[in-house]
Amino acid sequence: xxxxxxxxxxxSVQEAETVTLSCTYDTxxxxxxxxxxxxPPSRQMILVIRQEAYKQQNATENRFSVNFQKAAKxxxxxxxxxxxxxxxxxxxxLAGGAGSYQLTFGKGTKLSVIP
Amino acid sequence: xxxxxxxxxxxxxGMTNKKSLKCEQHLGHNAMYWYKQSAKKPxxxxxxxxxxxxxxxxxxxxxxxxxxxxxxxxxxxLHTLQPEDSALYLCASSRPSGRETDTQYFGPGTRLTVL
Numbered sequence: 001x002x003x004x005x006x007x008x009x010x011x012s013v014q015e016a017e018t019v020t021l022s023c024t025y026d027t028x029x030x031x032x033x034x035x036x037x038x039x040p041p042s043r044q045m046i047l048v049i050r051q052e053a054y055k056q057q058n059a060t061e062n063r064f065s066v067n068f069q070k071a072a073k074x075x076x077x078x079x080x081x082x083x084x085x086x087x088x089x090x091x092x093x094l095a096g097g098a099g100s101y102q103l104t105f106g107k108g109t110k111l112s113v114i115p
Numbered sequence: 116x117x118x119x120x121x122x123x124x125x126x127x128x129g130m131t132n133k134k135s136l137k138c139e140q141h142l143g144h145n146a147m148y149w150y151k152q153s154a155k156k157p158x159x160x161x162x163x164x165x166x167x168x169x170x171x172x173x174x175x176x177x178x179x180x181x182x183x184x185x186x187x188x189x190x191x192x193l194h195t196l197q198p199e200d201s202a203l204y205l206c207a208s209s210r211p212s213g214r215e216t217d218t219q220y221f222g223p224g225t226r227l228t229v230l
Contacts, residue, residue, distance in 0.1 A: 043203065046221075107157050
């Protein structure tokens, strides 16, 4: 069975500062995929960033980057220069195995960006 | 319309009612999903359709009945629901997964309240 754990139910950060959201996971698959999704108060779930486990290089998307530690099964999200629009629930998700349809989600971290 | 759309956005129904949720994707995808999002719980995958064929049914009660008439449309038929079925129901779509696991794109959800 796959598990995803987000240990920070809520976090806050000052505008323009940097914040890191934690995620740990467990899977028996050797080839898997990790995702961070953002769900703003309007509820549309949006992909933030995606990481293939076979790639050693950490994924980046503009102000968003991940720290993928495969041995430790850790996949944290760093948001630089936080903006008010970053206020949202952030979900870490795992898809185990090539061609897998099963996405296992964590419980989420509620991030508030404070002006 | 672009992306994944869902109707209605809000639905209130009694336990004896029959209603349907609709999802439509405009991304040219062939895989579609239903998820249930309850407060304080991770997203739960309910059903997966790949090229109109159901490939996953995660032990969902029979009072939820999915239908996928074509690759662009997905329905969730509801009958004799329970109050604990109140939740946000999310639809998602992706390209069919082969060697790679494709990213899932989500709709805005239907907020369902069962009285």
